[in-house]
Amino acid sequence: MEYALEIRNLSKSYGDFRLKDVSFSLPRGYIMGLIGPNGAGKTTIIKLVLNLIRRDGGEIRALGFDNLADEVEIKSRIGFVHDTPFFYEHLTLANVRKTVAPFYRDWDDALFRRLADEFRLPLGKRFKKLSRGTKMKFALAVALSHKADLLILDEPTSGLDPVFRRELLQKLSAFIQDEGKSVLFSTHITSDLERIADFITFIRGGEIVFSSPRDQILGAWAVVKGGPELLAAEHRALFKGHRQGAYGVQALTAAAGEVHRRFGRDAVVETATLEEIMFYMTKGNGHA
């Protein structure tokens, strides 16, 4: 299988944060969601791919190239949208385009103008005068205009209105229709990923918890709702995390069948959302 992104045993330490032995792969032609709580290491991974920070160990290959040895080739074939777009604040969008376009051999100006129209980008306006949503739209237009094979987006939907979020997701789905194009999409708004992601990689505290096809994850995990008997010592091993409240217990399980067999009608088993999986795995046990 050909991969758009392969990360092997990646490690990085700074301060009290450690990225530990991170490995995952994104096959070409798919969208991968990188999820995890704030400070989990999502942005660190993206910065490592773009060589904005130095890795302590491991290997990163994008589109078949090593990200250090073939840095220029990789960067010219990756489109990226940072969580806070760092364009040149005092320039107009037209001037930012003028500075950025020459760096990309496949820059398509007609496509840029089409996207600018579609996103209603005010090309004569200074970047710093734009709303966060419009800044994101501009960053996306730039990323798409140089015909990147891999789009890397770091929290692109946070702070965006639901209408544009939906448009963005449609855009990404359309992007990968062109075979060979792939997307790595970091976010903590997991509902976005349930719509479009083919693979989900969950990172917590600098470690990969899982990296699997979305349907496999959603099929494997369930939320169980029941009484306090769920937490009896002999059943605890079935649950990854739970919340106990005045009205009962909710817990995450990867053994829905076994839960059903043990508790029958005394427990309700529902398919877990990505948000629930992330919540229970991050927070562990506690009171609601």
Next chain:
Amino acid sequence: MIKLIRKDLILHKKFVLGVGILYPLYLGFMGSRVDNLAMLPVLGGFLYAIVPLILFGREDKFKSEAFGLSLPVTRREYLRARFLLSWGLMFLMYAMGSLLMVAVPGARLAAATVFSPKMILLSLAFMAVYFGFLMPLFIRFGQVGMLVFIVALQLIGVLLMVFRSAVGVTTVKKLFRLIPDGVAAVQSSLGAVPAFLALLALLALLTYASFELSAAFLRRKEF
């Protein structure tokens, strides 16, 4: 390389047109009012050397360096473009400032003196030394690096004054005479042209060392 320089020129167009023109205008006019030749290489060299760094320091302000390095360029190319642009700016400002210094009505310095090979080489030498030290400090510490350099120069000045009062003015003068005497000795043993070329080679070596040190700092820098 050209793309990077073009990017920086678009990005800092107003600054380059503003400071890059006003600064030599100011220095040229001030230089035309004095008859102290030492001002041109010693002070002028320093003032021209900090202009490119003020320009690059603006990227700290806009936090846009991370974006620049996300573009398809290596850090080394990025730095090479900065060195080239800096030297281009310094040359232009020096040329403009020196021209004005002799062209302004009432100028006290003669064109033959300001544009003598010795004066040009001396000005280049001071620019190369200032810029050569400033750039790695700037890459490593940002604008704080420039302040460190300026404070270090002042400390050296204070130390020299203390030294002078301790050993006497004549000893310090003798020490300072060692530099021009050394240059004169090199000139007389090599001949004027080879000595000129040797000094140029030394400046090129200094600039190269400054580039390599800056590149090592930039390679380690995280965004």
